[in-house]
Amino acid sequence: MEQDAGLPPSTDDTRSPSRLRTAREAAGYSLARMAALTHFSKPYLGLVETGRRSVTAELIERYEQVLGVAIGTALDPVRITHEWLLGDTPASLQLRAGRQIGVSLVEALETRVVELRHLDDTVSSSHMLPVITKELGAANVLARDAAYSDAVGRRLFTAVGELAQLAGWVASDAGQYVKAKQFYLSGVSATETIGDRVLGAQLLSCLSYQLANIGRRDDAMLIARSAVSGATGATPVARALLLERYAWAAARLRDTAAARRALDAADDAYERRSDGIPEPEWVYWLNRAEIDVMAARCAIEVGAPARAEPLLTRALAGYASEHIREVALYQTWLAESYAETGDLDAARATLGQAQAAAERADSARLQRRVTAIANLIDRRAT
Structure with a gap:
């Protein structure tokens, strides 16, 4: 440092x-x-x-x-969120002269984005981040220097936005928060180019999630709310995801009523999903178990840990064991719910499982959680 x-x-x-x-x-x-x-x-x-x-x-x-104060103004996420929310959609793509690219190249890039997104389920951030960063850099060069049709350009900038979201998520997991914010906001710029407000909202809600965890929680709440409001045309599952992150930001501010409303709205949005409504690939992981996990996390955060244990236990029972990081993260919240309700033996046992996984997962986010819950258990024991 x-x-x-x-x-x-x-x-x-x-x-x-x-x-x-x-x-x-x-x-x-x-x-x-x-x-x-x-x-x-x-x-x-x-x-x-x-x-x-x-x-x-x-x-x-x-x-x-x-x-808890703003010092720098460069890359101010609240300012950029307002610009994103209120700004007009560009009338056309600003294309640069250069090598003409076609559908086959963009299709290959789209396939690569999906592969990388799914690899993040099982591969550590330290291994993923250099690969995604390199892929994002190459895509940005194409977007800046190549020539392409409007249809190809829209798909290219979508891929850039999705890569930026993935790069930001992985950087945040690795504890590189400044870099993660830069990735997210660069992705917002890419989505503005093509007027994709739903993907832009996804990027901003990811930034909100990071800020809710390690930054200014009032900013997190504002950005999450703006993402929900500005995601015009969001599909049911995409909207449920945005509402989940809004609920988390509200819970971190201890705004129980807002968190509850957002979770109820997320439930309603998720129930409106349909085979006839194609969802963006980036919501592939959101299911009922994940929604229950977020409800449990919010319950712990607002002081109702007893409600969390059955939700987390049920979700963990059905989770794929090869997803080491996510399983261990959810175990830390289960351990927290036990600690907050006074069952310290169960808390220690559950945290021990998470700690064993943390040694293999190479995740700063997971290690931070393990340390925090270990300290909580120690405090409750005294």
Whole structure:
């Protein structure tokens, strides 16, 4: 994290050292306290705040998460969400002259996107991220430099948006939150080019999910709500997914009523699915068990853990064992529900299963959950 030694300070005002120092002091935090909260060393933060080391995007993000204030303006997700929600659909694709590409190339890219999406179920983020990043880079070059028809261009930009969503999801799982946000917002730009508001909403709701977990929860709520509102034409299962993430953002804010309404709306949307309504491939994984898992998570978050245990137990019983990361994540929530209801033996046993899987899954998100629930169990035991 502290690899910027020797670099000059940034001249970009959004990365001014004084803005970091002013925000910290306004919150009443000492430099030592800030170091503990951000997991950067105190000497390093001192060098950054005095302009002797460069201010990185990751450091701005960490300060914003800890202090709950906006410091940088580049890639502001709330601003971009509003622009996405209120902006007009472009009248036509802005195509550049270059090599003509046809349907066969785009079909191959679409197939590759689906393959990578499904590989993420069983392959670790550290292995997936370089592959997806390379694929996304190549697709972006095509979109920028090649020549193609409007129909091919629409499919190409859709693939770029879907790759950006996948790259963001995998980067977030790996704990690379700044990079994940950049991927998500670049994907939103791709969907704006072709006016695909549903895929744009999917990207924004993924960003909302990340912010609800590790960032500003009020921003997460706003972005999730905007994604639901702006996803005109969403199919039933796609809409259910967007509503689930809205419910999670509400639960993280402890807004029990909003979370309940969103979960009920997600149930209703999911029940409207039909063989006659083709769904986007990126919702392939959302089923009744997954909806129950989210309902259970929200119940724990708003202080009703007893409602979570039967939902999680039923979902885990039917889950494919080769999906190591997801099974282990759901076990951490089951362990949390046990801990919150006072069954510490069951909590320890369940967390032990998740911890064994975490050693093989190579997921920062999973490891963070295991650590958090282990600490919770320790607190409940004292």
